[in-house]
Amino acid sequence: MSATSQRILAASRALFAERGYRASSMQAIADQVGITKAALYYHFASKDEILRHLTLPLLDELESALAEAEAGGDPETVRWRAIEGYVDVYLRHRETLVMLIRDMTLLVQAPVADRFRAAIALANDLVCGPERSLEGRVRASQVVAGLGDPVVLFLDVPPEQLKRLILDGAQALLARSDPAQEGAANDPAPTSRPAGVTDSPRPRGRPRGRSGGRPTALTESEARQARELYAAGRPVAEIAERLGVSRATVYRCLKT
Template sequence: MSRHEPGDTRGRIIETARELFTTQTYRAASMRDIAERVGITKPTLYHHFRSKSEILAHLVGPPIDQLEATIDAAAARPTLAEIRHHVLGGCLDVMLTHRETMTLLLRDASVYGDETTAVMSRMVTIVNRAIELLAGPDPDWRRRVRAAQAFAAATDPVGQFADVPVDDLRAELIRGASAILDPEPIGELHPAR
C-alpha cells in the first residue's frame, strides 16, 4: 500500500517503517531492518533520517496535524452539541483514515520513550483538549470523567476492528461515545457485597 512515488526514497522509508513498527513494534524494528526492507544501505537511511524517532515523527506528524486542526475547528462551533459532534466525528475520520498509524500510537507502548517525548506529548495535549471540549463549559468531575470515557470509547477500538467496514465502525463508535456523554439515568449502582 505505497502512498509515495517509487523514486521517493523518504516516502518509501516512512511506509516501510510504518509496516515494521506495526508488525514488530516501534522498539523492535531497527534502522537496519528499515534500510534492508527499503533496499538501501544504513548510511543512506541516515542521510534521510537521523534516527528512528525522526522517522516516527514524520510518520505520525500528518495525522497529528489533522487531529489538531479538527479540534480547532470543533472549538469554533457555537453549541456544545455541535462541538461534540465535530470532535468525535472529526477525530474518528482522521483516525480511520490513518488507521495503521493511529493503532501504532494507541496500542504500542514502545513508542512512548525519551526520544519520542515531543511527539507523544503533542498527542496527549490534543487528546486532553478533545476531552475538555467534550466535557463542555464549567464541567464538574462527573462530566469530565464521561468526556474522557467517551473519547476513549470512540477512539481506542479503531485499530481492533480492521474487518468491520469503516462506515459501520464509525457509526457504532459514535453511537457508543454519545451514549456515554448523554446517558439515561439507570439508578445508583452499588458494589456487589
C-alpha cells in the same frame, strides 16, 4: 518529499506496527525498502527522525480537527464536531495509531506525549461542554477514551462502518448522562444532531483578527499570564475566555 522517502516511511510504519519501534532496526527498514543502509541514512538521519515524520501528520491533523470543532458555535455542535473529527483522524492514520499502541513507550516520549496529552485534554473539554460537573467530565473522558480503541481493535472492519458504530456508541453513552438527550440514542446519525440544537451559543470572547475570530497565538505577556493562571489552578476554559482566545490556543501555550 521524494518517492523513496515515502516508501521508507510506509515500510517503517508497517514494521513498527508489526515488530515494535525498538525491535525494528534501520537495517531491517532498508531491507524492507530494498535499498542499502547508507541510502536509508541519506534520507533520514535516524530512526527517531523517521518516527517524527510518521507521528507529526496524525498530531497536526488531530489538533486542527479539534480547533475547527471549537469554532463550531453552540456546545452540542462543538461536541459532535470534536468527536467526529477525532474519529476521522484516527481512521485516516490507523496504521500509525497501531504502531504507537504496539509500543506504548512511544506515547510517553516528548514531544509526542506532550502533544497527545494536550489534544486529549482539549477533546475532553470540548466533549464535556459548559456543564462542568464531575459526572459530566468523567463521562466525557470515557467517550474520548473509547474513540480510539475500536480503531485499533477492529482493523478488519471498513472505516465507514466502524465510524458509524463508534459514533453510535458515543451517542448512547452521552445520552445516558444527559436527560435532554434521552430518546436520542436511536438517531441514525449523531452528526445531524446539531441542526436541531436550541442551546445558547457559548461565549466566544473578544473578536480579533481579520475574520473577527479569536487569535491563534498569544503575546508574550498573555502567555505568561495564562501560565500563571493555570499554575494557580484556574481551568483552561476560564483562561481562554479571560484572554479572548480559544482553548486550543491556551493548550498550545501551556505545553511549550
